[in-house]
Amino acid sequence: MKPLAKLLEAALFSSAHPVALSDLKAMVNDPEVKPDEVTEALNELRHHYDDDEHGVELIEVAGGWQILTRPEYTETIERAQLAARPQRLSAAALETLAIIAYRQPIGRAEIEEIRGVGCGPILKSLHERELIEVVGRGEGMGRPLLYGTTPSFLEQFALRHLGELPRADELAVALRDPNASAGGQANGQTEQIRELADVTTR
């Protein structure tokens, strides 16, 4: 490996969280090194781990790079109590998080409207787990708090950035424009019913 790749390996090893490419470049701080060379060195390190079948791999996540263990060793490591997997989120918490991820910034009332259930305690626990944060205040009555996802959300859901989630119109249940689809459907049915009514009155 080149010296640059070794330096990057040491830097990534010393951090518990993903390190942004810009931070790595700032660390190298060498006018001789072209910006592309850092990315190249990172790829060299990744291939090194893959080709030599290391127990760890280099992952691009949450706008940065991180060294993670390979999934095949997780259970053994956990059984030995050297590390523990974080708890799974409940379905209700995941629903709330999904809505926030797609509609951010979004207020509590709107989330509850979509889910049809109160979300206060769930928002609180998502906030405690640092998956969401308050990103501003809405315009409406009482200027409600608006929530958005955090970098930690990207990290815990193995996303490089929010754009990695499928767009709303790419989902199987496509819901392009809420008003257009509901209104169009209703109108179509109104037509049908009116025709039926015509037939019966004649």
Add this chain to the structure above:
Amino acid sequence: MDDINAIAGREGEVFVVELTQFSGPLDLLLSLIRDEQIDIQDIPVARIAEQFLKRISTLALDEAADYLEMAARLVRIKAQMLLPRREGDEAWEDPRAELVRRLLEYQQVREVVDILERRSDDRRNRFARAFLPQNLSSPAPQAAALSLSLPELFAAVDRVLRVARKPTIHDVVPRALDVDGAIATVRAVLQMREHARWADVIQPDAEPWQVLSTLLALLELAKRGELRVQQSRPFATVEITSETASEAA
């Protein structure tokens, strides 16, 4: 019940009723629609409303407001569907449209949940360097070894003890109430006259234990049916009437 996780909020102000099976009324509704293999765009509201009500009552969930709200909504849509429609009524809109929109929107959310779940499982199976799950408390920081000699420790203890004041210890003398004596007094007063007031059975400069004794005596005698105690309004003077007198009257 096993079906219900009732978790009192940390401050005791919120009460979350969460079914392990369903994450909300829309989830329950979608599951009914799937079970019945119904076209979401053409929901037989009467049938679904009935099933919904049956489900929430068998799940003993009828106290959960969110489910009840959905039940009420379904019943209202059912009623709206039954209303006769006049010919050429332009304004008529399918009362189910809003519900269909919400169900589709919710389905979309469920789809995203599946994606997020896969993603998070993938990440959960990899450990980062020194990754500490946030729900586990971090281990206590290692205590640095104390550099302290024994004389220094004694000096410190001495300093603390000198500053500390001697604790003042109160002796609490039990002063027994004289309820029997007070009963005798009240009886004596009532023998002289049938009506008496609080001021007649207690001296103006009575000590607290005497006031308490008299109060207990009055209550005791009232319980035995020897007298009746009345007070026209809070803090008004207490009227005492001999029960034998009221019977005679």
